Amino acid sequence: MKNQTITVRPLSAHTGAEITGVDLAQPLSDQTYLEIRETFNQWGAIFFRDQDITPTQQLEFARRFGNVTPDDYASNLPLVDGYEELKEIVRKPDDPRNVGGFWHMDKCFMPDPDMASLLYAKELPPYGGDTMFAHLGAAFDALSPGLQATLETLSTVLIKSRAYGDGGTPAPGVTAEGYAEALEKFAGIEATHPAVARHPETGRKVLFVGPVYSDRFAGWTREESLPLLDYLSGILTRPEHTCRFRWEEGSLAMWDNRAVAHYALDDYPGHRRSMHRVTIQGPWLEPTSAAA
Numbered sequence: 001m002k003n004q005t006i007t008v009r010p011l012s013a014h015t016g017a018e019i020t021g022v023d024l025a026q027p028l029s030d031q032t033y034l035e036i037r038e039t040f041n042q043w044g045a046i047f048f049r050d051q052d053i054t055p056t057q058q059l060e061f062a063r064r065f066g067n068v069t070p071d072d073y074a075s076n077l078p079l080v081d082g083y084e085e086l087k088e089i090v091r092k093p094d095d096p097r098n099v100g101g102f103w104h105m106d107k108c109f110m111p112d113p114d115m116a117s118l119l120y121a122k123e124l125p126p127y128g129g130d131t132m133f134a135h136l137g138a139a140f141d142a143l144s145p146g147l148q149a150t151l152e153t154l155s156t157v158l159i160k161s162r163a164y165g166d167g168g169t170p171a172p173g174v175t176a177e178g179y180a181e182a183l184e185k186f187a188g189i190e191a192t193h194p195a196v197a198r199h200p201e202t203g204r205k206v207l208f209v210g211p212v213y214s215d216r217f218a219g220w221t222r223e224e225s226l227p228l229l230d231y232l233s234g235i236l237t238r239p240e241h242t243c244r245f246r247w248e249e250g251s252l253a254m255w256d257n258r259a260v261a262h263y264a265l266d267d268y269p270g271h272r273r274s275m276h277r278v279t280i281q282g283p284w285l286e287p288t289s290a291a292a
C-alpha cells in the first residue's frame with residue numbers, strides 16, 4: 001500500500017519508523033489509521049514528533065488500536081490525575097533506578113500481555129533517556145534453520161521478579177531489601193510462552209525470549225537453560241537488530257510487544273523524566289504448528 005496521508009522514515013533496517021503528516025490532537029481518518037497500523041505492523045515501533053495532546057486525546061488515539069485497560073501490574077506507578085488508564089512513568093532526580101532499564105517486552109511474564117504500549121514525553125532530562133528497540137522477528141531470522149526448528153518445540157518460563165535480581169543477587173540499582181520485597185510481592189507472577197510464535201497480523205515468526213524475565217525453558221533447569229538464553233539474548237540485542245529513539249518534548253512512541261523488545265536507557269542521573277503511558281490489549285501471538 002502506498003501511503004496517501006502519512007510520510008514514513010525508517011530509523012534502521014529492522015525496526016523503528018518516524019511518521020510525519022499527522023496531528024494526533026485531531027480524530028484520525030480511516031485512511032490515516034490504516035496507514036499508521038500498517039507502518040506499526042511493518043516496523044514494530046513507530047514515532048511521532050511535536051505532538052501537543054491531552055490525556056484524553058492520547059487515550060482516543062490508543063483506542064483506535066484496541067482495548068485500553070487499567071494497568072494493574074504497574075501498581076507502583078502513579079496514575080495521571082483523573083485517568084485510570086493512564087500511568088505516569090516518572091523518574092525523579094534521586095530515584096536510584098529507572099523503570100524498564102533492561103531489555104524486555106511489557107508484561108511478558110503474564111499469560112496475556114499487552115499488545116502495545118504508547119508513551120508520550122512530557123518532561124525530559126537535558127540529555128540521555130533514549131529508548132532502544134530490538135526486533136524479535138529479525139532475531140529469529142538470524143538463527144540457523146536447525147536452531148529455529150529446535151526453538152519452535154520449546155516454551156519459555158518468564159518470571160516478573162527476575163527484573164529485581166537473580167539467584168540471590170539484586171539487580172543493579174535494587175537494594176537487598178527491595179529484592180526480598182519483590183520476591184514476596186510478585187511470588188507466582190509468571191507465564192509460559194512459546195519460544196517462537198507467529199505474529200497474528202503479519203504472520204511473521206518471532207523469537208519471544210525476554211533477556212531478563214526468561215527464567216528457563218519449560219521442562220529444563222535454569223542451569224541448562226542459561227547458556228542458550230544468553231546466546232539468544234545476544235542475537236536479539238545485536239546492535240544491527242536495534243534502533244534508538246531520541247525523545248523530544250511532544251514525542252510519542254507506540255511499540256508492538258509481539259514484535260519488539262525495548263530498553264529505557266538509564267543515563268541521566270540527577271535529572272527528572274516524565275512520560276504518560278497507555279497500554280493496549282489486542283490479539284496475542286499465535287503458536288506455530290511445530291510448538292510442543
Ligand SMILES: [Fe+2]
Nearest residue numbers: 100105106262
Ligand atoms: Fe517497558
